[in-house]
Amino acid sequence: MEEEKLLKLAVDAGEVVLTSGGEIHRVEDTISRIISTAGENSNPEAIVFPTGIFASMNGKNGHITKVKRITSRSTDLKRLHYVNTLSRRFVAGEFTLGEAIKDIERIKKLPDVKQPIFVIGITMTCLFFSLMFEGSLYDGISAGIVGLFLGLFMFYLSSHNVAYFVSKFLSGALISILTMILYKYNICDDYNKVIIGCLMPLVPGVTITNALRDVLNGDFVSGVSRIAEACLVAVAIAGGVGIVLKILSQI
Amino acid sequence: MSKIIYQTFVAFMACIFFSLTFNTPKKELPFCGFTGAVGWCVYCIVVYGFKGDAIMGSFLGSATLTASCRFLSHIRQAPSTLYLIPGILPLVPGSYIYNTMYGILDGDMVYSYTQGVLTAKIAGVIALGVMIILSLPYSCFNFIKK
Known part of the structure; x- marks a missing residue:
């Protein structure tokens, strides 16, 4: 359960980075970093295209995979900045998983430019x-x-x-x-x-x-x-x- | 000389207002303008100061601008893309795209071909300048301690 939440957090963070105008390498890097906080055997893999995200990790009960379809893309530097801060602080251990999930939901709901x-x-x-x-x-x-x-x-x-x-x-x-x-x-x-x-x-x-x-x-x-x-x-x-x-x- | 200062100032303002449309956090706005001004200033120095061509100017401009993005990214603890996206805009060959279109419209194929090739050259050279600096290791940019 914990691992599925972690994978969801990683894919959500990747989705925000991708839809806000980040480049592919940054998205894959964000996802892998978040998943690898689960431990050495987590075996994070992420493949990102402009239209979709595929991520998988090694859980206690075998491999789990998550696929996300991306339909719209724009440029929103505020979200990009916040997700970058979130993932860095989460990887450094300053956030718990629950706090990070709450924060990513908040970032997703941030208003667009007025x-x-x-x-x-x-x-x-x-x-x-x-x-x-x-x-x-x-x-x-x-x-x-x-x-x-x-x-x-x-x-x-x-x-x-x-x-x-x-x-x-x-x-x-x-x-x-x-x-x-x-x-x-x-x-x-x-x-x-x-x-x-x-x-x-x-x-x-x-x-x-x-x-x-x-x-x-x-x-x-x-x-x-x-x-x-x-x-x-x-x-x-x-x-x-x-x-x-x-x-x-x-x- | 006064032309270079004027152009740099205008590029600075343009980049600030353009990054507004991208919902940039308010604290980062002057820095977005700064990277754009740095890139365009180097371009102007090469083109007007040393009478170089636009390709050399774009290459050196984008390289300097990416270096300043990476410095700022280290100092401000923000992704370098945040400064790179608004900052690269003055260097984008928008006028050459327009000239290509105008040549096609006029039926002047030689003019539109030369302008089209120039567009492709400048776009490639900008990406090269960005890429060379981005592939340098992080340790080149973190000598200023926070």
Whole structure:
């Protein structure tokens, strides 16, 4: 019974790390470390893919295995940080098993990022990235305006469970529509700088870095599947921006 | 020189606000901004100061940024991914992806091909820079005692 609880704790911790944007190696490491607190003969094994976790350990009454299917992934650094602290303190023996299980339930129920904070974050990110790519002050301000709507739109899409690639495509289209409207009324000087600045929160930078880290670590299955995901996202964004620009240039 | 300082400051602010959207704990926000600023500062010094190319800049930038992530990870007792994810963003070749798309749209295939290859090169070089530093042993980064 104790061992099943330990295995559940390990898989839950791994699940939170994986769904919060941790790389595969970190998930496997977390699971193995938690299971190996059971003793030398626990024989921890963990195989993690972007879509599922398999973990097994050697219990008193033979091997026990747990499988977990992962359906959604996002990036949530608060959960990542808390689970990391939890697993380190549990392995060091500062937590009992019961406390750790209670803590992981608390971490799972932590609220997601709130809408105003998300929107402000996206707005200011667009503004500063547009300035970073040598846009003028007017470009920065118009990128902020576009970013405000982009933030609201992205939050709306993610709360209504719109398919991932479709939401990226629509966000790209929204950016270029709004930018071209602002350009038409001479608010921004160079629409390329505004669009590039607003694309930065959308580009799959996290995915590509994690994917290449996975590949270089030897986790080829997850690495290659994430590279495919990153390429598809890049194509979806570029398609959304490109189609709108093409249509507007024809009119 | 003033351009490099301006660019570093803007990258710092951008990284702070971008990490807000990832629900980063408030105490870690300045450090997320710091790693992003370090990476972009090195890139700017290489590209504007030494007239190097974007590939060399991205490599050295991502290597320095990962090293600072690992220092911070040791000092703050937090996973290095927490600083790496927001910090890597300024170096991501977003403008090259846009240029590739723009070339395809214009029918200028030579331009879009060169920009596309540059995108792939920069992405690969960033990952290489990150990976080289990550594969160093932990003892290289824990000489500052807490």
